[in-house]
Amino acid sequence: MGTEAFEVVSAVLSAEPISVDQAIAAVESDTAGAVVSFSGVVRNHDGGKQVNRLSYSAHPTAHQVMSDVVARLVAEQNAASGTTGDAATGDAAAQPVRIWAAHRIGMLEIGDPALVCAVSAAHRGQAFAVCSELVDRIKEQVPIWKEQFFSDGTVEWVGAGA
Numbered sequence: 001m002g003t004e005a006f007e008v009v010s011a012v013l014s015a016e017p018i019s020v021d022q023a024i025a026a027v028e029s030d031t032a033g034a035v036v037s038f039s040g041v042v043r044n045h046d047g048g049k050q051v052n053r054l055s056y057s058a059h060p061t062a063h064q065v066m067s068d069v070v071a072r073l074v075a076e077q078n079a080a081s082g083t084t085g086d087a088a089t090g091d092a093a094a095q096p097v098r099i100w101a102a103h104r105i106g107m108l109e110i111g112d113p114a115l116v117c118a119v120s121a122a123h124r125g126q127a128f129a130v131c132s133e134l135v136d137r138i139k140e141q142v143p144i145w146k147e148q149f150f151s152d153g154t155v156e157w158v159g160a161g162a
Contacts, residue, residue, distance in 0.1 A: 004081050004121070009100045011070035013063050013144070018102040023118035027098040032120035034127040038135050040115035042108045046158075050151040056105045056114065059143035069137050070101060077130065095122040101134055103144060115139070 009026045020039045044051055101117045117134050121127040146158040
């Protein structure tokens, strides 16, 4: 596989709705034999309690951290595959691995996508692996906190201790 290049199409925090369709459309290409997507949606329960809605708050540096997390993943993938350039350099032999990621901030309702990622690659194994690693790193490293509003009137912050 050493002919892949990596292209970050988007890596943002968004106050506007995000969708898997939007992410897939952004990474699809004629060289992609696989497009893998992830949508983390707001569920109606947590810890045995009913959730009505939630709100995501981001640290002022979170936009840059999001960009940096994706850039580090790309740098590691490039190093592992022996590729240093990116797909925009015009290398006709390159089969770009394209990455799109967005995390919502603000108030979300049950069923709303909170984190959406899509990765396209020539082969499914790489698309799955990069997408999975991308989701894990965003959830672990980007300073975003979730405020859950429960049906019993209580509120809980998640991730505020990170």
